[in-house]
Amino acid sequence: MFDGDLTPLSTADLLESAAEHRAEANRADARLLEHAQIYADRHHPDLCPVRPGCRASDGRERAVVLGGEGCPEVAEFAVAEFGVMLGISPKVAADYIGTALALRHRFPFTWARVLAGEATPWKACRIVAECSKLSEQAARVVDKRVAGIVDSITPYRLDKIVKAAKFHADPERARAEADEKSRERGVFVGRSNEHGTKTMYIKAPSGAVIRHDATIAGIADALKTFGDTRPVQARRADAVGIIADPRYTEELLHQARQHRLNHPTPPATRTDSTTAPSTAHSPAQDTGTAHGSARSTGTGDGADRSVLADDCRGGIDHDSGSGEEGLLADDWTSDWGEPGPDDEADRDAPHPSAGDLPDPLDVPFTEPVEPFDPRLHVEPDDGEPLDAAAQRALNACLAQIRRQAHTNPSGRLRPGQTEIYVHLTDHTLASGTGVLRAEGIGPLLATQLSELVGHGPYTVKPVIDLNDAISVDAYEIPDRIRERIKLAHPVELFPYGNRETSPTIDLDHIQPYDPLGPPGQTSTANLAPLGRFSHRVKTHGRGWNVRRVDRKTVEWSTPHGFTFHVTPTGTHRVQPPRRAPDSN
Template sequence: MFDPIADEFDVDQTLDRGAAARAAENAAQVELILVALHYADLNAVVQPPPGGEIVPGIERLRVFGGEGCPPLAEFCAMEFGGRLGMSHGAAAAYLGEALALRHRFPKTFAQVLAGKAEPWRARQVARACLSLSLVAAGIVDDRVSGIINKVTPARLGRIVAAAKMQADPEKAKADAELFARQRGVWLGRANEHGTKSVIARTAAGDANRLDAAVEELAEILALCGDTDSHQQRRAKALGLLADPAAALELRSHGRRKAARSTSSAAGPASPVRPVDPGDTKLNAPAEAIAEASTDANANVSASASASASACATVDASARADGDTSADGGACADANVSRGGRPDADLSASRHVGADPQLAARGQSKELEDDLHEDGVDEDSEDSEDGVDEDVSLDRLLADIKYRSARRAPHTVYVHITDTALAAGEGVARVEGIGPMLVSQLKELIAHEHVVLKPVIDLREQISVDAYEAPQRIREWIKLRYPTPMVPWATTETTLSTDLDHVRPFTKNGPPGQTSTTNLSPVTRLPHNAKTHGGWRNTLLPDGSIEWISPRGARYLVDHTGTQYLGQVDLATGVFTASRPPPSVTLRLAEGS
């Protein structure tokens, strides 16, 4: 029974109660680690397959905690995670961390058992050193065991990183080389407000150049009337770089606007000098201009160190204005050409400052030269592309993006009710993003060339006779089940997710066995556990899935998530309520 906090507690008594609660939490975490170790000891063997035949996907022994840890039966993580409300991946990681503490970090583990080190900190150390050898892990153990509870988590992370390098310098060098080969760009998960993070790992020089390009476009947006904060404009600028032609055109427009502002501030413009037919400079061959421009825009990335890298996270949401320069920027490499001539490098060598008029004041001569080189007359009423210089920002971006040459196809699945569609307000769900306000759909697909496809009716049943599911069935399953239908799933269903025949497919069986009424998306380990590990599932009429583990644990998986239903006596099939947890605390065996 929960003991509520007494209203008459003063500040000191309330803090004492909080400290006691934290101590109880740590004690519970220690007990859970001991439970995990005991469970691991009970699952250190794999039953041989019937007939002794080894087939792909069969259960095997697997080391979860690193060198020096005993191997475990691979499917045991699914049973452990199911009862503790974890995905099988999180359960495998937890079991591995517990085993690593016992077998690779004995001094740190002793501190945990003595109540001198918080268990989550110790698990953090074990997780960070998973790839180290047993000897190197021992060196880290010596270094951190006495201070693990005395420093902040951030400092502990730095100490562990330094200790790893000292313990195994060759491994640290190999890891650095591996990290350089693991550069890439990833999309994070969308939040409920329709924003996503872009995560990039790239060479430091490329990151700096992208940061300069983003900054320049952000200042051009301000020059064109965007009143959002600096970071909001940087987020918009990153989105513009996804369409290089549009970004290039906006940049040219902004430079013309800056030059016009400079001319206005300086007074009446000087008379335009008549063109002299004999002026060889003005009549230089186009090939020579292109060659000179190409030379001026030579690739400068070669000067960046090949080994230098930067990891950055760019949040595309509307954030408060703040300095994020320490985090670097995401990466985009693009060689953009227009009119047959390479234009100026988007990642300009100069960095436009926070003052929107800096380009006009400090770089007017450079702008003027560039504009003459581009053949642009800054005294004309309209720009060369027909965009009115004084048009609103929204109209400007719409015109630029509409004329953009980029037409990369991209499919967007939108789930929306007829009521919300008619009213233009309400909530829609977008695949890969999540819930969005209907009004935000304009932001998602604005200025794109939209091709509407027929609505996929999820009430329609599709079936084929072959074992493999065709693309149209995979698409139906992806839309019907946004996440895999396994206990405590954490990933999203994709077109490549495993599809499980809930009623097993049989050769020479009835037609239509591969159908939307008999397929369920599953991740690979649960799929193998059902095929080879004794797990069973049943597709219910409402589309939910009931799973039963080899030990009789029942789980209901539906669109709301996972629910543990209790136990089934496998011998009799009788359902029993969940057994209460034992009251006796597990202790380590002598010598463990």
């Protein structure tokens, strides 16, 4: 590790030095956890003048268990001195000591990897905190499942895998927690602001929200059909008022559908940029997993839809060096300056600057909350305001539709459709119990599937065999290939990539497409999902190289010669051969 003046270092040596200092900091954090453990050992009730089991009302010191079932008792007041010496509150000190003890006694495999420098201490502490309510036996089950992947995937993906492991380890507690969370549901309306607008916050089952959103999207499309040129979010806001009148909603959607049938528009050309959402992928999900999809009906009218955050603005693959207008420099705001929900969740990962790193004694051991940012829900057509004449015409049209709705209501509409991909093992499929994974949502108990799909009509599509390699002799990517790519690769294939595949993620030809090249270049073996920022780095970044090693492994090389393998188990660095000093 280089501790002198950093200025003379080459860029590669500077990066290597930074990694070594990060490793040294991790070793220091591990040693501090050992300090907490030994300190607790020295303050066991057998070695201190405390009275275990004493009533708390008399204010005297008691023996307490910090860290959960299976951890040794500690003299209650001992945490105060430990906290003073480290400059933290007694509560934080108690939590820290409890975490250290839980690592040693409840998560021995993870703790062994921490001591070996193979697991970042604060990530291990976070796992412990997430499992604090589990029994000792259940905690050991989680420990065995996640110990080997603590540092090979991002914290956001690790959280989801830990959640699934908790479900497997203690399904009864998982059901109890799910029931508890279900009681937190509700619809909350805030006060009007000075502009006469209100905010509505809805916490409801995922399936209900998806269907409600499909109806809102259908109404917004209907308004556009009848001449409303405003931005889509303005139309969606008006849809909230329209949906309160079921007959009006039905008539509006019915007439919009008839109008589109009578006045068809040419289909838009699809671009090389999409796939669909999924969640973190663990090694256990590679075998014995059925990939199917349920098509659940909502109440909106129109085509299948999925309202997701990351908009690619019609981005296309640019391996051949032509058509670079799709990846212009100003696109950084859509994938870097304004992060999507997956990138936002990665805020818990360490930052480049040591001063910005989370204090190991005060790491927020909470599950990341999905933020709501209106900027993430804006569609490509920003629209334009209606002039006075156009507004009057639209109002008259809508008023006529509403009158018709209440005087001569149309027949029942065919509901719109939404699509849900569910991944489950043959055991879960046969028994109806266990854990499954719903794309875009994450791990669920099998008993929660009916709530997600709903009680309306649904169609189960055939299972897709991802071992089938298919290709086409064209640059454009057909839907059947897109579907297989997003099922095979639920997360982008960039080193430590955190962007989950979605309809707006780019599909990149790993081997650049050559119009004069051989047939079958657009294939499941030559396509990789990449977030917009990752795609731009690969396309425009100097010195980045990627190649497919085998069916499950993609190899990336950075500008300064560092190599990484991206596999279903995460990202793994490949130690480079010895190289000559870099003059840069």
